[in-house]
Amino acid sequence: MGLLEKIHEPKDLRTLDSTELKTLAQEIRQEMIDVVSRNGGHLASNLGVVELTLALHRKFDSPCDKIIWDVGHQTYVHKLLTGRLDQFKTIRQCHGLSGFPKRAESTHDCFETGHSSTSISAAVGFAKARDVLRESHHVVAVIGDGAMTGGMAFEALNHAGHSESSLIVVLNDNEMSISPNVGAMSSYLNRLRTDPLYDKRKEDIEYLLKRIPGIGSKVAKVVAKAKDSLKYLLVPGLIFEELGFTYLGPIDGHDEALVEQVLEQAKQKKGPVLVHVVTRKGKGYKPAEANPGVFHGVGPFDALTGKVIKKPAPPTYTTVFGETLCKLAKEDPKIVAISAAMPSGTGLNVFASEFPERFYDVGIAEQHAVTFAAGLAFGGLKPVVAIYSTFYQRAYDQVLHDVCLQQANVVLAIDRAGVVGDDGPTHHGVFDISFFRIIPNLVFMAPKDENELRHMLYTALQHSGPVAVRYPRSVGQGVKPDETFKEIPIGKAEVLRDGRDVTLIAVGPLVHTCLLAAQELRHRGVEAAVINLRFINPLDRELLLHYAGLTKNFITIEDNVLKGGMGSSILELLEEEGIEGVAFERLGYPGFVEQGSISQLHITHGLSVQGILQAAERLQLIRRAAQS
Numbered sequence: 001m002g003l004l005e006k007i008h009e010p011k012d013l014r015t016l017d018s019t020e021l022k023t024l025a026q027e028i029r030q031e032m033i034d035v036v037s038r039n040g041g042h043l044a045s046n047l048g049v050v051e052l053t054l055a056l057h058r059k060f061d062s063p064c065d066k067i068i069w070d071v072g073h074q075t076y077v078h079k080l081l082t083g084r085l086d087q088f089k090t091i092r093q094c095h096g097l098s099g100f101p102k103r104a105e106s107t108h109d110c111f112e113t114g115h116s117s118t119s120i121s122a123a124v125g126f127a128k129a130r131d132v133l134r135e136s137h138h139v140v141a142v143i144g145d146g147a148m149t150g151g152m153a154f155e156a157l158n159h160a161g162h163s164e165s166s167l168i169v170v171l172n173d174n175e176m177s178i179s180p181n182v183g184a185m186s187s188y189l190n191r192l193r194t195d196p197l198y199d200k201r202k203e204d205i206e207y208l209l210k211r212i213p214g215i216g217s218k219v220a221k222v223v224a225k226a227k228d229s230l231k232y233l234l235v236p237g238l239i240f241e242e243l244g245f246t247y248l249g250p251i252d253g254h255d256e257a258l259v260e261q262v263l264e265q266a267k268q269k270k271g272p273v274l275v276h277v278v279t280r281k282g283k284g285y286k287p288a289e290a291n292p293g294v295f296h297g298v299g300p301f302d303a304l305t306g307k308v309i310k311k312p313a314p315p316t317y318t319t320v321f322g323e324t325l326c327k328l329a330k331e332d333p334k335i336v337a338i339s340a341a342m343p344s345g346t347g348l349n350v351f352a353s354e355f356p357e358r359f360y361d362v363g364i365a366e367q368h369a370v371t372f373a374a375g376l377a378f379g380g381l382k383p384v385v386a387i388y389s390t391f392y393q394r395a396y397d398q399v400l401h402d403v404c405l406q407q408a409n410v411v412l413a414i415d416r417a418g419v420v421g422d423d424g425p426t427h428h429g430v431f432d433i434s435f436f437r438i439i440p441n442l443v444f445m446a447p448k449d450e451n452e453l454r455h456m457l458y459t460a461l462q463h464s465g466p467v468a469v470r471y472p473r474s475v476g477q478g479v480k481p482d483e484t485f486k487e488i489p490i491g492k493a494e495v496l497r498d499g500r501d502v503t504l505i506a507v508g509p510l511v512h513t514c515l516l517a518a519q520e521l522r523h524r525g526v527e528a529a530v531i532n533l534r535f536i537n538p539l540d541r542e543l544l545l546h547y548a549g550l551t552k553n554f555i556t557i558e559d560n561v562l563k564g565g566m567g568s569s570i571l572e573l574l575e576e577e578g579i580e581g582v583a584f585e586r587l588g589y590p591g592f593v594e595q596g597s598i599s600q601l602h603i604t605h606g607l608s609v610q611g612i613l614q615a616a617e618r619l620q621l622i623r624r625a626a627q628s
Helices: 010-015 018-039 050-059 076-080 119-132 151-163 184-193 198-210 217-234 256-268 286-290 317-331 349-354 366-378 389-404 432-436 450-462 510-523 541-551 566-576 598-604 609-618 621-627
Strands: 066-069 139-144 167-173 246-252 272-278 335-339 359-361 382-388 411-415 443-445 467-470 494-497 502-506 528-532 535-537 553-561 583-589
Touching: 010 050, 018 050, 018 076, 018 256, 050 076, 050 139, 050 167, 050 256, 066 119, 119 139, 119 151, 119 167, 151 167, 151 272, 167 256, 246 256, 256 272, 317 335, 317 349, 317 411, 317 450, 335 349, 335 366, 349 359, 366 382, 366 389, 382 389, 382 450, 389 411, 389 432, 411 450, 432 467, 432 535, 432 553, 443 450, 450 467, 494 510, 502 510, 502 541, 510 528, 510 553, 510 609, 528 541, 535 566, 541 553, 541 566, 553 566, 553 609, 566 583, 583 609, 598 609, 609 621
Parallel strands: 066 139, 139 167, 167 272, 246 272, 335 359, 335 382, 382 411, 411 467, 443 467, 502 528, 502 553, 553 583
Antiparallel strands: 443 535, 494 528
């Protein structure tokens, strides 16, 4: 039996000596490599926090002490140390362990995360609650240098410094997030991490100052001012101390004993403390150390070689989007692209390489990205903002107020729309239809395949006013792209199959599911029309009203929650027009969606051929066809 199998809860770590801790660290890394090579997941970030997590759980008493993990994709080690080793092989699988902190899984997961830059805000809340209730436990936020670039983190730092409540922020600085960090904070941290002698020099000079004989109160004040000036001389800015934090570091995050020593120092100090820990992403696994970006969120791979297992498949929608934008940008010098710290994830890395002067990575700052785009648009450019659906939730006010109210010529590319698979509810993009379709002035569309995505992007850039295009994480349908771009008439749907008994209505790749279901319905005597709606806003009112009168049965299918979704918008249309007597079935998600593969989740929630057939049965279409 290895050491890891003997760790059932964090207190078991406190009996281990330094040699045993190093052995345990190796076992943890091997366990993560073995499981992630089969399941896929976030490997590099977890390999980089092994020693840090061991030190945290040795110095703090979780769950009494609260440890809050920013983003949360680096909590695999935490899960292994808090009684979940037996379940670890199920991580990110349907009905298995979540790849992120989950309160329902363990009392050690005190706060659920998945989006970045939230941990310090939550920590301030936990600390204030502790103070009000006159409790005495510690509160720790663990945040990466990438997440520290997010505006919410700055807001929380500002509040924490002002409140003076005791809490500890551990800055896990691995010099790289999903993509290389950008901005002033990144440059500042680089200066800190490359000047590790700062603390020693400061202490030496303070010692010399104190040895000056005959210091009176006036001289002491001068010395204090000299010390402050010295801080700015040695480390420009010292932003954390100016915000009210005691700053400790930077220290080697892979020296477990040193991390423990500094964490103990932090525990003894009053008020907010920031511990700056420098780690290496992918530590202990050479393929991940060499390519931390690839192994940030990786699919199954060969554990021995590190070679990612890829099956032949059509290009992803993301890839097609990036390639199409580059092609269009070659013809139009006004096209610019914006990413919020995800150029590779959104397919904009190719654009960034070809047009570096027209590409902007603003860091983890979705709100700024959208308003920045509005400014670019009013300045005469054609900005395209590519952000995951789940992260557009953070920029809703900016989309509504800064883009749509003012009718700015901004294209909102909504990547990862619909369910995204094993990352689970924090990453599924199943709300964007509901929250975008209600915004005035916004043209909102979704392609049935990768070829239609190309035409929609072209259409969006020809349109005067704001446009949103949503598309999924998955690979395309494998259709051959047209040689030339075509402008799609705004608000016009496409009839792919005619029928008299029922109308199947969908947007996005689920249109193809409807076509397959229509074939099955025909075998059962039911003639189904299939409409590729294309435009969620504006709706093709004329076409929908025609089929409402013709078939009097509608089934809508959408990769979105049911409330406020596409089906709801069509029901609203029928109500507005006073149309009665249309039987209606809406297929979509009831709310937050669990983790699982995209195909599993579609089947579970009825977004499948069988789900459509069952909806037809509920409308009694199949029974009536059998009787006729």
